[in-house]
Amino acid sequence: MRYRWDEIDQLATILEAEAAGQPVNSEAARELATRLRDLCPDIARTMSMVAERFELTANSVAA
Numbered sequence: 001m002r003y004r005w006d007e008i009d010q011l012a013t014i015l016e017a018e019a020a021g022q023p024v025n026s027e028a029a030r031e032l033a034t035r036l037r038d039l040c041p042d043i044a045r046t047m048s049m050v051a052e053r054f055e056l057t058a059n060s061v062a063a
Contacts, residue, residue: 004039007032011050030054 011032018024030051037047 004036007036011036015050026054026057 011029014024014029014032018029033047033051033054037044037051040047
């Protein structure tokens with residue numbers, strides 16, 4: 001299994017910023033999580049949950 005560490009680090013940065021109460025790009029987070037879900041089967045379940053959560057966030061901001 002070859003992980004995409006750059007993308008994992010990018011997603012971690014977004015999640016840390018969100019946890020600190022900073023505004024984040026929900027669409028970028030969803031795209032990263034979706035890509036990681038597809039590329040890294042070991043973390044697919046977690047990435048699916050992250051992608052779903054940010055999809056809901058992006059949809060609520062757009063509404």
